Amino acid sequence: xxxxxxxxxxxxxxxxxxxxxxRLAATRALRLRRRGAGDLVLMSADRARQEGEVxxxxxxxxxxxxxxxxxxxxxxxxxxxxxxxxxxxxxxxxDELAGELVATVHAAASLNNLAPxxxxxxxxxxxxxxxxxxxxxxxxxxxxxxxxxxxPAPDAAA
Numbered sequence: 001x002x003x004x005x006x007x008x009x010x011x012x013x014x015x016x017x018x019x020x021x022x023r024l025a026a027t028r029a030l031r032l033r034r035r036g037a038g039d040l041v042l043m044s045a046d047r048a049r050q051e052g053e054v055x056x057x058x059x060x061x062x063x064x065x066x067x068x069x070x071x072x073x074x075x076x077x078x079x080x081x082x083x084x085x086x087x088x089x090x091x092x093x094x095d096e097l098a099g100e101l102v103a104t105v106h107a108a109a110s111l112n113n114l115a116p117x118x119x120x121x122x123x124x125x126x127x128x129x130x131x132x133x134x135x136x137x138x139x140x141x142x143x144x145x146x147x148x149x150x151x152p153a154p155d156a157a158a
Contacts, residue, residue: 005031005041013042052112059109062102072098085125088132097124 006023010032013020021042023030029043043051065071075098080086086094100120108116130137 005029007031007033007039010034010040052109055105055114056109059102059105063106066098066102075102083121083125085128085132088128089124090131093124093127093131100124 006027006029008020008023008030013030013032020030024042024044024047028047029041032040032042034040062075065075068074072095076094079094079098086097089097101117104116104120108114130140
């Protein structure tokens with residue numbers, strides 16, 4: 001998953017569907033670039049199933065590792081190799097990340113929806129960014145005077 005996807009304009013798929021889909025034999029997936037909208041990824045159903053199986057296995061392995069007596073310690077030691085920004089988090093936060101990651105990967109894999117894992121990683125990466133910047137950390141963690149009370153709920157129409 002580390003290598004970039006081959007990119008083609010979406011119009012190429014529309015204008016030459018057979019030629020474009022034949023390219024899938026030589027690549028994992030195609031990134032379909034669209035103007036004015038998010039890109040799409042085209043891959044074979046077999047490839048999607050295989051990648052889903054790997055994600056499911058990974059989730060089960062992580063859950064099993066964490067359940068072992070020293071699993072949490074092992075995961076905590078290897079997280080910085082997989083996610084270098086973890087080094088900026090305090091020890092307690094790394095432990096919390098490890099637990100949330102395992103639970104979220106397991107739950108997301110059961111739904112065949114990895115968006116929650118991506119969201120969790122983005123949130124923790126931003127937390128690490130705050131810890132990495134002493135000025136920003138100070139601004140966000142120190143009291144700044146008066147409490148202005150509750151924030152009203154947004155309008156339903158907004």
